[in-house]
Amino acid sequence: MKIVQDYDDSKSTDIIEIITANYIGDYAIRISFNDGTEKLVDFKPFLLKSLHPSISKYLDENLFQNFEIIDGNLNWNNYDLIFPIHDLHEGIIN
Numbered sequence: 001m002k003i004v005q006d007y008d009d010s011k012s013t014d015i016i017e018i019i020t021a022n023y024i025g026d027y028a029i030r031i032s033f034n035d036g037t038e039k040l041v042d043f044k045p046f047l048l049k050s051l052h053p054s055i056s057k058y059l060d061e062n063l064f065q066n067f068e069i070i071d072g073n074l075n076w077n078n079y080d081l082i083f084p085i086h087d088l089h090e091g092i093i094n
Contacts, residue, residue, distance in 0.1 A: 016089050017072025023065050029074070031088055039091035046093040055081065 020032040027044035043064070050056050058064045058081055067076045073085050087093055 015072070016085055018069050018074060018085070018088065019072075021067065021069055021074055023067075027061070027064060029067075031074070033089055034072070037089060039088065041088060041091050041093060043093055 015034075017034045018031055019034050022030045024030055024040065026042075027047060028040055028042045030038065030040050032038045043058075047056065047059050047064075058076065064076070067074050069075070073082060074088065075082050083093060
């Protein structure tokens, strides 16, 4: 009999959450996830193309920098602005 065991060093999790987020500048945030993934997400193109005032107001860099991590996701001003965690994990904001 031969016993074979596979080892997987990657962290496996059912729920992806943000554990840290640091504002880098020019609307970019470095985000670390609980699965070990790290992304630098550029929010500027999304903010620039938005015509809706509730989104475009975040072109005020002081307002944009004022985010929190709530329930594993980035949150601005009590859910005024929030993005799907999958998009943040992929590093693509549309």
